[in-house]
Structures are given as C-alpha cells and as structure tokens.
Amino acid sequence: MAEGVKMDGRGAVRRRMPLRLVLSAGWLTVLVLAALLAPWIAPKDPLAQDLFLGRMPPFWVAGAEPGYLLGTDSLGRDVLSRILYGARLALTVALVAGGLTCLIGATLGLMAGFLRGWVDLVISRLIDIWMAFPPVLFSILLIAVLGPGLSSIIIAIVVIDWTRFARVVRAEAMAQGAMDYVASARVAGRGRFSTMLTEILPNVLPTILVLLTLEMGVAIIVEAILSFVNLSISTDDPTWGGMIAEGRASIHQAWWVLIFPLVTLFLTVLSFSQLGEGLKDRYDPVLR
C-alpha cells in the first residue's frame, strides 16, 4: 500500500503473515538451497554403492552406520544424499514444466475467454478433446514415443496439463470481460489486445499464480510417477519417484528407503499448494 494512505481505515489494517505461508515458503527455501548446494552439503556421493553397507538404518536406530544419517538403500547408497540430489531434478521439473504449462495454458485461456467468437470455439473444443485422454496413460505413451529423459518429462507435463490453466483462466477472463471497467476501456477506444493486458490480465493474475504453484506440485508428482514406472531419466540418477519405487521392494526390511523420499515429496507438493493459496489471500487486492 502507498505510504501513509489512510482512506477509511480498511487499508491501514496490518495483517500478520499467515502461518501456512511462513511454513510452506520456509520448506521450499530449504529445498531450493538443498538443490543448489547439493554437491557441497551432501555427505556422500549419491551414486556410490557399497554392498557391505546395504540397508543400514537411520542414525537413531540401533545398528546405524556413522555418516549415513538417513540410512542406506539395498545397494548401500546414502539415502540423504540421494534425496538432496533428487531435489535438483524435482525443482527443475517444477519450475520449467510448471512455468511453460502456465505460459501456454494461461495465454490460450485468456484469448478464449476475452476474445470469444471463433478463437474461443477452437480453443474450447481443443480442451474438450484433450481432456478426454486419461492423463497418466497419455503421459506414458508420450514418453514411450519421445524416449526417456528430462526434456521428455517436461514436454509430457506441458502437453497434458495446459488444459488445467486454459479452462480456469478462460472462465475468469469471461467473468472479467463482463465488468464495466472493460466496457469503459473499450468506449475510450482502447484496442482489444491492450484492454486484455491492462484490464483483464491483472485481475486473473492471482488465479494464475495459485494455479502455477499447484501445477508445480503436480509436475513433481508426475515426474515421480514416471520415475516410479521407470520412464523418467536413467535409473541410476537419484529421483524421488525412483527411490520410492526401489524402497517399495524392501519395505519390510528397510522402511526408511521408502519413507524419507515419500515424506519429502509429500511436504514439497503440499508446500507448493499452500504457498499459492497463502499468497493469494495476502496479496490479491480483490480479496483484501
């Protein structure tokens, strides 16, 4: 808010930073730092195998091996180091795939919702057709065609999930298009494109932001699913989904191999969605 403005008191109320915003932003910050600093802070080489140290429990359980804080998997690789390195892939996918999905989906949705007419007709039919495909099968099919690899995962996520943005943004843009300020801008002779940018986009931006954070969580889950079915990047490289898949095989002998990456994944996806909601509550001028 502008400095010193006191209108009718509404703007002057200072609200506390909501707890969920603090917690989710805190967790994600830790994760980003972990991903960036992985080569320096990881206690072990995530790929180094030591078959004599297979399935060592985490540090607080009797029989733990010093230096392996969260234990080792069946090949004797350090679970903590693999989680830290896995964060790199997870966050890359979240940022790149989430961002691209958002850009493409929101642009199409905005155009369909505001320009209406044949543009809307084409885009809406495309969304309908797209949503008839079962997403998991569609992604597995795409990866099978494109071949495994980071870029294939990202392409698969973008290709499947753009409809999520397009649908919601289209509906929002339509609602905004009926507002009097849009009519006023048009009466003043403003062009359609310029009206879309100044009158519609700022008002759908909070929604786009929430969708983006949700999508980042979804992207991480999709990557994990693809890793789980062994369609992600090479099996040696540490990914959370891959670790979960491996951990599943030895759940009765070594629960930690499954539980730690699972909890990390859960917290990360939860944090993304809570971050979006928290930001919207706090910064959306329409809700304030």
Added chain:
Amino acid sequence: MSFLEIRNLSAKVKGNPVRLLRGVSLEVEAGEVRGLVGESGAGKSMIGKAILGTLPASVELTAGQILLGGEDLGALSPKARRSRIGATCALIPQDPLTALNPSRRIGPQITDRLVDILGWGRAKAEARALELLAEVHIPDPARVLRAYPHELSGGMRQRILIASAFAAEPKLIVADEPTTALDVTVQKQILKLIAEMQARHGTALLFVTHDLGVVSKVCDRLSVLYGGMVVEDTTTRAFFAGPSHAYSRALLAATPKYTDPEGSLTPVPEEVLVAVQGELVMADRAYGRAGGTHG
C-alpha cells in the same frame, strides 16, 4: 442541430425474431439533458449500449441509424467507429463497485482516457486528473490517485467515475442508472454533482433511469420507453404537468410519494398495458410489411 440522433433503431437477439428495440427515434441536443425512462426490460440500457458500441455479441441491430454529430456510425469501419465514439462519448456506469479495475490504482484509470483519446503525456494527464478530482469534491486528490478502488467508499468511487467520464471533454455522456447502486443519502449528492458537472462542461447527457424523481430534478426532455418503443417524447415540464400517453400517465401515477408512501403505490392498470402492448403489435406488423426481417 442535435448532437445525437437515433433514427428508427431496431435490435434483436440473434436467432430470435422478437425485437428488443422497436424503431426507436431519439435526439439529444448539444448540452441538453435527456432522460430515458421505462420499466425493467424496456430497452433503456440497450439504447445506451448501442450508442457506445458495447452491445453484447448476441444482440444485433437490424434497422435504423445512430448519428453522432451528423455522422452515421453504421457507415464507419469498426475501427473508425471505435475512435469516433471514444473521442466524443463517455459512460457513467450503474455500479461503481464493479466499474473500476480492482487491481489498478485510481490514477492510471483516469489518465488512460486522456492518454488514449487526447494523446496527452502522463504528467499532463495526471495534473488534469488532480483538477478533475478536486472538481468532484474529493478531499486530498493526490492520495486518492495513488489508492486502489477497494480503499474507497461507493460514493467516492462514483465521484471518480464521474470525473473520469468528463475527463476528455466528451460531447455526450451516457449515464446508465448512475445512482441506483448507491444508498439514498449518497444518491442525492451524486445527482447534484452530475447536474453541476453537466452545467459547467456543457456536455449533453443521456440519463437512463427508472426513477421519475431523478428525471424531474436533472432532465430537460425525456423519452418514455415501453417494450423497446418510445411511447412519449416530451419536455420534462410538460410531462409532469400531464403526460399525453396513457402509459406515461399510469407510470407517473405509480411513483411512490413520500407524503403518502402506502396509499400512492398504484400499479399500472391492466387495460393500459393491454393498450400499449397492442401498439407494439401494430408496430411489429408495420415493420414486417416494410420488409423487416422475420416481421
């Protein structure tokens, strides 16, 4: 010569033969305040939207002309029409709560118009915006320019919208029920303000309302609308002295009076409605014979 001239305007929803506007003719002289009254669905707002070119895509104009300053809007290309309307017309909307963009500050929402229409620079436009806000009696205009709409009350927002409508010195302002969404004490102030601004700027005003009390205070002339047809076109003075059309008389009689709030609520009599609806049918038949689409 009148600035706005509507000749025989007809409109309908696409794919539906029923006409929403049935050959409306209307003139607004430069600097004149013209009231447009009628019950809900009579087509009052639609006429305003037709002039401003903001009709929904589902509505089409089937006959007639709209002339602004003697120039037929229908003969212009869409782009030329837009800039013609933008340069000469403005809107005071009904609901001040939805008429300002909630995610932009007040300042640019006023100055946009000056920059777009008059081609002014930002600094000059901002200075003018300050003057305008002072003109509509907003205290501390500099602060308000930096505020977001949600920080201001409904009355304040309507003042801002009035300032913004007069900003580029339009020839005609369409006021679409500008006081309906406000509470009664604020209504009076806003009405006074519109009249004051209109007198100072000499702008022609098309005042769309269902409130005859409002009309009696601000309008020079008025048109009574029923079912998209003008049933009476007269001066305000003559109307309140005694309307000539039966429907207008009934409408006037139906206005509640503060002195007798219970007793004065007279609905429009059945026979008057039957008679005026008969006129609509006659108009539709004549339109059909003249080759209008779908009769």
